[in-house]
Amino acid sequence: MMSSPHLPLDTVDRTLPLPSHHKTLALRYLTLRLIVSLLVLTVALIIPPAAILTHLRQLSGQILRYRPFSFYSSTRAASEMPSPFASELQVAQLAVQRASILTKRVFHEKAKGTVDKNDKSPVTIGDFGAQALIIAALQHNFPADEIVAEEEAAQLREDPTLRNTIWQLVKDTKLEDASAEKLLGGSIADSDSMLELIDLGNSKGGANGRIWTIDPIDGTKGFLRGGQYAVCLGLMVDGHVKVGVLGCPNLPADDATRLTADIGTNQTDEGRGVLFSAVHSEGATSRPLTAGALAEPAKPISMRPLHDLAKATFCESVEAGHSAHDDQAAISQKLGITEPSVRMDSQAKYGSIARGAGDIYLRLPVKATYEEKIWDHAAGDLIVREAGGQVTDIYGKRLDFAVGRTLANNKGVVAAPAAVHRKVLDVVQEVLKITPSS
Numbered sequence: 001m002m003s004s005p006h007l008p009l010d011t012v013d014r015t016l017p018l019p020s021h022h023k024t025l026a027l028r029y030l031t032l033r034l035i036v037s038l039l040v041l042t043v044a045l046i047i048p049p050a051a052i053l054t055h056l057r058q059l060s061g062q063i064l065r066y067r068p069f070s071f072y073s074s075t076r077a078a079s080e081m082p083s084p085f086a087s088e089l090q091v092a093q094l095a096v097q098r099a100s101i102l103t104k105r106v107f108h109e110k111a112k113g114t115v116d117k118n119d120k121s122p123v124t125i126g127d128f129g130a131q132a133l134i135i136a137a138l139q140h141n142f143p144a145d146e147i148v149a150e151e152e153a154a155q156l157r158e159d160p161t162l163r164n165t166i167w168q169l170v171k172d173t174k175l176e177d178a179s180a181e182k183l184l185g186g187s188i189a190d191s192d193s194m195l196e197l198i199d200l201g202n203s204k205g206g207a208n209g210r211i212w213t214i215d216p217i218d219g220t221k222g223f224l225r226g227g228q229y230a231v232c233l234g235l236m237v238d239g240h241v242k243v244g245v246l247g248c249p250n251l252p253a254d255d256a257t258r259l260t261a262d263i264g265t266n267q268t269d270e271g272r273g274v275l276f277s278a279v280h281s282e283g284a285t286s287r288p289l290t291a292g293a294l295a296e297p298a299k300p301i302s303m304r305p306l307h308d309l310a311k312a313t314f315c316e317s318v319e320a321g322h323s324a325h326d327d328q329a330a331i332s333q334k335l336g337i338t339e340p341s342v343r344m345d346s347q348a349k350y351g352s353i354a355r356g357a358g359d360i361y362l363r364l365p366v367k368a369t370y371e372e373k374i375w376d377h378a379a380g381d382l383i384v385r386e387a388g389g390q391v392t393d394i395y396g397k398r399l400d401f402a403v404g405r406t407l408a409n410n411k412g413v414v415a416a417p418a419a420v421h422r423k424v425l426d427v428v429q430e431v432l433k434i435t436p437s438s
């Protein structure tokens with residue numbers, strides 16, 4: 001009987017002898033299968049199945065995370081799934097890095113040695129310049145996203161001299177790494193485009209969609225005196241902060257440096273500059289804010305475990321008009337803290353407690369009507385929470401970034417390691433005479 005390709009398999013006569021070259025092929029095939037089976041058995045005996053799975057996950061993660069940039073360095077362990085915000089984090093870090101370079105130039109060229117501390121023009125130049133550079137990077141990479149930023153360009157449209165001064169700085173400020181600069185979209189086309197970019201920061205904020213929030217120079221007084229200030233950028237998705245980046249050019253680069261009063265007043269840049277970052281559910285990191293964009297690897301940071309509240313270092317604003325120093329001193333005393341508070345400007349306070357250089361940050365309201373701005377807190381709130389801290393207002397409510405440009409639903413800020421936050425909050429409420437119903 002002839003076998004036919006159209007016949008069902010079980011109708012083929014298997015008793016027919018095979019041609020000799022078919023026999024050789026069959027033999028080779030069986031030998032190969034035997035070798036493969038032996039190999040699989042050996043591998044299975046030596047390496048436990050879980051390890052094989054982990055290896056496969058690592059391999060797929062590495063392939064998915066591959067970026068053709070030499071400076072790219074993720075802080076997530078290779079065994080984890082790829083971050084859903086990897087490119088947002090990378091762009092945010094580079095944008096803050098580039099804007100920080102501009103602010104440092106402004107300080108050295110326009111502010112250092114300023115005799116009249118009431119002359120706010122260096123702040124204005126730095127604020128507008130840094131905002132333009134950050135928005136240019138966001139607009140290039142995420143053109144559909146909204147932006148809530150502190151500044152608007154109306155003042156520059158009326159002042160051509162100021163506008164030109166800022167434009168000269170903006171067009172000349174670049175990252176050293178050409179591929180990183182390219183990722184951010186390179187230079188802004190002209191000064192008109194710069195003004196348009198600045199005005200893109202006019203979103204009303206809210207609970208829907210992707211909204212970036214920018215404070216180009218937080219801590220303007222600190223910036224002017226060569227002390228602490230921060231370049232701040234956060235991404236909110238549906239009202240929740242997902243990515244936070246803080247460039248702190250005047251903080252010591254070394255995470256282990258304990259806080260002392262406003263470290264770094266008018267010193268050189270040597271050994272200073274930190275870039276703090278956090279992604280929701282992925283932890284917080286720091287790396288030196290060096291000129292080589294993201295050249296240094298990011299290190300995970302965490303708050304210091306506090307076994308004895310009396311040994312805590314607590315920090316607060318330098319400005320008595322921004323937080324109630326007297327109430328904060330009373331709370332510190334009730335907690336048994338003997339060391340004086342560390343006063344520093346800007347969200348550098350959030351970064352400092354997140355890396356364990358300090359422990360508690362209190363910002364108790366001075367004016368009942370003041371509403372904190374979301375750009376003054378978004379990045380810092382996430383960085384502290386991702387480093388093992390808790391951040392609430394004086395009523396114990398999480399900061400609510402979903403209600404517009406201000407934290408209209410909150411009053412004040414209480415940030416502390418999660419394990420002791422409740423105890424700190426109890427004392428805050430005792431001193432402020434807040435009852436659970438108030």
Ligand SMILES: Nc1ncnc2c1ncn2[C@@H]1O[C@H](COP(=O)(O)O)[C@@H](OP(=O)(O)O)[C@H]1O
Pocket residue numbers: 215217218219220221317318319321322323344345346347366367370372373376
């Ligand atoms: N009455 C007030 N209470 C709380 N914060 C205030 C305030 N008046 C201004 N601020 C904010 O405090 C920020 C500085 O915070 P800090 O005191 O921690 O350094 C300022 O940001 P800018 O410096 O960007 O203007 C400003 O937005």
